[in-house]
Amino acid sequence: MITEGGEVSIVDASTGEIYATHPISAGKGELIGSTTNDYREKSQSLKELEADVLSRFMDSESASEFFEKLYHQKRRYYRDQLQIVKRLFTEYDGQFINRALSYCLERNIYSAVELKSATAYLFSFEADKNKTEKPGKVQLPEKYRGGSPEIRDLRIYEDAMKGGAMNG
Incomplete structure (x- = not known):
């Protein structure tokens, strides 16, 4: 603040x-916020907003199922839920959102915030996968190439162990 x-x-x-x-x-306990200061976008009717959001999905049947359940579970906040999903399409590629939609439907998750979280996870998972270097052939440094270790008689080690045990 x-x-x-x-x-x-x-x-x-x-x-x-x-x-x-x-x-x-x-004064004490006065309401200072503006009652007309509603931050929700209301330029579109609810049906127009819903149609706009649904049109952005590749599988409109699955999206319709998701939003129908979402409407019944969060009827009071349905417009806000739709706006969250609409903004999601400006933040992420549609392929991630569509995969996240499938993820949510498989697990009976009907929330725009959870859809957003799943999309963000899939996006970051894909980004991490692309960052990881592909394992290749590892080269030994030049100074360690060729040659082989010196071969010693085992009695050297046995004598060292006896001496260490006696002195220890």
């Missing part, structure tokens, strides 16, 4: 993004 000029701003500490700014209350 940053307090400045009679206002308090709620800021993301890592990015510096300001989420909200409100006047500082002079």
Whole structure:
């Protein structure tokens, strides 16, 4: 939070993004937030938003099943859930989101946040897989190539052990 000029701003500490700014209350227990300050996008009707999001999936039948269950489980927050998924398509490639959708359906998970988490996991897993070097033939340093170790008589080791045991 940053307090400045009679206002308090709620800021993301890592990015510096300001989420909200409100006047500082002079009294105790006063409501200072704006009741008209609704951050949800309402430019599209719910049906338009749903159709827009569904059109982005390769398997529209599976996506329809997911969103139908999502609607029944989270009816009050359905618009927010759709907007999370819509934003997901701006952050990740569709192939990861579609794979994450299959993952969620197989496990009966009906949440946009869980879909986002699964997508992020699949994306990072793929990125890690691509970073890992393919195992190849390991070359010994030049100074260790060729030649072979000196072969000693075992009695040298036996004598060393006897001496160590007696002196120890």
